[in-house]
Amino acid sequence: MKLHQLRALVAIHETGSLQDASNVLHLTQSALSRAIKEMENELGITLLVRSNKGMTLTEYGQRMLGHARQALESVRRARQEIEDMKGLVVSEITIGVTPVTAILQPLKDVLLEFQQAYPQASLRVLELRPAQLLQHLRDGLLDFAVTSQLPASTVGLDWQPLRQINGAVVVRKEHPLRNVRTLRLLQQSQWISVDPLADNQSQFNQLFEASALARPRKTLECTAMNLAIKLLIDSDAVMIMSEPALGHDLVGLSDMSKYLQQVDIQEPVPDYFINLVCVNRSYLTKTAGQLFIMLQRALQNA
Structure with a gap:
């Protein structure tokens, strides 16, 4: 060929x-x-x-x-x-993030530091769902990704585990079921999944599988995170999200914990696994490899 x-x-x-x-x-x-x-x-x-x-x-x-x-x-x-080594072209780097990893403070700090250290680099950051990130990596559309979900198979990809972030089952303030203590009592509620329902590795699906419960019949699939949160605030829906997101400004609100609260259920809530992923680190350009290392150090030490 x-x-x-x-x-x-x-x-x-x-x-x-x-x-x-x-x-x-x-x-x-x-x-x-x-x-x-x-x-x-x-x-x-x-x-x-x-x-x-x-x-x-x-x-x-x-x-x-x-x-x-x-x-x-x-x-x-x-x-x-x-060409980059010869100083003839501008380095182009494309990385992928998920809505969970996009709000991590070390990610923002490193990107700002990298831009100052490598002003000649052209940097693109794409926000995608975890399954989309892996497909983009396999298609060669990303240099590497900072993802928040473990896949069913890591074949053909280089995974660098960094840390885990707690997940939380969340409802609006004054939700009628905000004080329940078991997932079973929330099963019949309206749920929102920010990952495709067909994604068996999503935290939403893992939550019910680990508890040996059927997935709620009333589930809205909404991969637009900001819209999903607005729907959550204005309805009696239930959603799983990362704990850091509760204190973050995602929809123009200075602190979402003023509008949402965590439901303290007895069942384990799946963590979000933060990983750096690429096809092969040896394939990264020198500049992309440097950004990879900077992110690895910052996210591991956070």
Whole structure:
């Protein structure tokens, strides 16, 4: 397989047609078709098929797409690393965070310190749900991530555990069930999950699984954290969140503990596991590796 073949596969998938992909890559449609055909012949599979929606990936093509993106991103970073060492380009670093890790004070402090120490670096910070972060890492779209959830499998990823943060079951002040002491009495309430309900590793799902209870039937999936908190404050819903979030300004409120309170249930509430994750630390550019180390030290010592 050659790089131009991988670029062709990614471009056709992202644009949905040979014509648009040829415009993006500044190549003829016949050149792109030939590149895909050569790769299909080499692998003995079909990667793309025509449909009424344009060019779509086969099952083989979908699997190949992730590897293609990783390979192209690895080459881009290798080139950037060399050019960066020569002082010819600005370093570009993209990291991912979750809503839980985004509010950690050491994260903010390190990012400010890093910008002062490396003013030539171009830094992007993306907030995503934990499952999305892992997919972005595997697709080569992030240098590394600061996540708050343990996955079902860590295969293919380099995990650096840092610390744990307590979870809390939370309701609005004056909630009629604010003084109950067992999760079972909250099971029939309206719940809000800020992670996809299909994510079995989420703290919401782990809370009920660990207590051998069925997941509440009345559950609203709302991955927009600020909206979820506003709904929580203005209703009789129940939600699990990190303890630090209770004292944080997330929705323009100086201290959410004035509006929300923790329900002291007897069942264990899952912790949030703070980890630094990348595909392989040796793949990080020198500048990205330095930021990785700074965050590792600051979050471990917090």
